[in-house]
Every structure is written in C-alpha cells, then in structure tokens.
Amino acid sequence: MANEMTQQELADKTGVTRQTIVAIENGKYSPTLELSFRIAHVFNLPLEEVFSFNYDEDLVLRKGTK
Amino acid sequence: MKEKITIQEKQILVSVISSILILGFYSLYVYQKYIAGNPEILNDFKFWGRSFLFLIPVSIVVQIIIHIIFAIINKIITNEDFPSITDERDKLIELKAIRISHWIFISGFVLSMGSLTLNMQPYVMFITLIFSGFIAAIVSEIVKIYYYRKGI
Numbered sequence: 001m002a003n004e005m006t007q008q009e010l011a012d013k014t015g016v017t018r019q020t021i022v023a024i025e026n027g028k029y030s031p032t033l034e035l036s037f038r039i040a041h042v043f044n045l046p047l048e049e050v051f052s053f054n055y056d057e058d059l060v061l062r063k064g065t066k
Numbered sequence: 067m068k069e070k071i072t073i074q075e076k077q078i079l080v081s082v083i084s085s086i087l088i089l090g091f092y093s094l095y096v097y098q099k100y101i102a103g104n105p106e107i108l109n110d111f112k113f114w115g116r117s118f119l120f121l122i123p124v125s126i127v128v129q130i131i132i133h134i135i136f137a138i139i140n141k142i143i144t145n146e147d148f149p150s151i152t153d154e155r156d157k158l159i160e161l162k163a164i165r166i167s168h169w170i171f172i173s174g175f176v177l178s179m180g181s182l183t184l185n186m187q188p189y190v191m192f193i194t195l196i197f198s199g200f201i202a203a204i205v206s207e208i209v210k211i212y213y214y215r216k217g218i
Contacts, residue, residue, distance in 0.1 A: 016153035019072050019214075028217025029155050 005042075014038040073146055074156070075214055077133070082207045084132040088125050089200050108189040118196075159213045167206035174198015 007025075011018040014035060023029035024039075031039070040050045096117055100107055107113045137148055152160075178194035 015151065016155070017074075017149040017151060019074060019149070020153050020155045023155060023217060026217070032154055035154060 010039065010042060013042045072214065073140075073148060075211055076140065077136075077148070078207045078210050078214075080132060080136045081129070082204055084129055085125075085200070085203055085207070088128050089121075089196075092121055092124065109187060111188065114189070114192045118192075155218065158218060159210050162213060162218070163206040163209040166209050167202035170202040170205055171198050174202070 005013075007021045008018045011021045014021075015038070016035065020029060020031075024031055036047055036051055040047045043050055100113065140146060140148075149156075174194055175198065177198065178191040181190040181194055182188070
C-alpha cells in the first residue's frame, strides 16, 4: 500500500529500535501500554484497531508495516 | 526460515568472545609474571587484591576498544548502524539478564565462603570468586541472546 510506513519509520516515530517493532509484529514482545498508545497514535487509530489479544497467540500488532 | 542475526546479537557475541579472551590472556599474563616459579604468592591477599583491581580497568578499556573496532568493521561490511537508543525491550532484557547473573554470582560467593569453611587454601576462595563472576557475565550475555531470539 502506498501509505504504508517502513518499520524504521515507525520505530523512529515511537522512539524504539526497528528490532523492537519487528519483535512486536512477530509476537515476540508485548509492548508496554505507553508504547502501544504511541504506536496507535502514529497510525491515528484506537488501540484495539492496532493490537489484538489472543489467549493462544498473545499480543499481535495487526497494523501492517512493510 | 532462518532468522538473520541482529546488531544487538552481534554486539552480545562480541562481548562474550572478548570477555573470554580478556580473562584468558589476563590469567596467562598473571600466571607467567607472578605465579610461575613463586606459587606461594597464591596465598598472598595483596596479590589477589592487586590482580582484581587491575583486571577491572583493563577489562573495561579492552571491551570498549574491541566494541569500537567491531562497530567500524561492521559498518564497513554491512553498512549497518548501531541503534543509537536503548529502548524498553532492551532494558527489560538487560534486567532479566542481570537478575540471572546476580544469582549465579551469589551462588559462587556462597561456594567461595564454603571453601573457607572447609579449610581450603585462600586462593580457592579467590579463584571461585573470579570464576563465578566470569560465568555470571557469560551467562548474562547468553540469556540476552536467548531473549532477543525467542522473545520476551
């Protein structure tokens, strides 16, 4: 999608490393509430549209980055 | 799919290798310069105090130099920059690693006190202390790699 941002751009906008964004996307790290809100703020979406919680798969970042 | 090694994992591997090299070469240096030919020095508390105190700055300076050299070589080969920030995930992994290394060092400390209780030579206590500190440092780095790879 043309308006998708890179992992590095999202990392820069939320003040974390690109590796942390990758880990969140892969379900290997559950971000703090503060970082979750910052990510949602970047996408200008409510938290529940960006993240979902599944008891089997834990926290997953739904909004795609390329 | 095989995961690519990240810059943090590379840094950790460099730390592990440099820790092993530093203690190895330092032990060899101390052995050749002081212990070989004069094993009685092993029970001299002043010798151990000086060895410990000298090891700390040497270790810090050499680690810094090795990391700078690694950063330069890595930049030339991969054109990859080191992360300029330490974020919440890095700090959490660091804390978990410190907690584990703390327990390993404390176990070594208890063992070293046990050696005194069992009337072993004082050098056994000092060697146990150095060894437990070394193992704690190495395990701490391995734990970090584990959490970076497997997730936290």
